[in-house]
Amino acid sequence: AQSVTQPDIHITVSEGASLELRCNYSYGATPYLFWYVQSPGQGLQLLLKYFSGDTLVQGIKGFEAEFKRSQSSFNLRKPSVHWSDAAEYFCAVGPANQAGTALIFGKGTTLSVSS
């Protein structure tokens, strides 16, 4: 079955510390991978996406993610977290060879930032 697993429901990080949010996927086809962020009461904002090529992708707000096919993972990282990064983060997967097909989302990881 196609699925996305985000093992950590809630993570608390000190401001200025590094961050890594985990994402594992199960997908029968070559995947497109995405990370979205959602602030309270807001819609989903795209942080970054991976389609092909370099497995380390850079996104907005200083985020990056690394695609590891052998581990079926697409972990999100940031070297220094800011208080404004507190939000919910969603990993999503879609098929690379079926343009337009809907994304499958993980259940999300809530990030809290302590001062």
Place this chain on the structure above:
Amino acid sequence: EAGVAQSPRYKIIEKRQSVAFWCNPISGHATLYWYQQILGQGPKLLIQFQNNGVVDDSQLPKDRFSAERLKGVDSTLKIQPAKLEDSAVYLCASRTTGKDGYTFGSGTRLTVV
């Protein structure tokens, strides 16, 4: 470019009442999606349109939910009658062809009491 527009932002209704949500996708985006996001969960696809045709509605509770996309542009999602478990955020997203991401609207937060 303008984003995906959704209205209303918030709606509170009593169970067994009906409600409708509206979505205006990004101009030129052929594919439109409606997702349901229950509190504490990731978004789940309800229905996908390609232009004005339905591509996937396998997870749409068709006994109470309906959706249409007239003229391949705007879309409406209706719930009739609503149940308590329908309380959620309803997200609309659109996408053009190619290796583009999916653009999401701000969503409609529905509370059924």
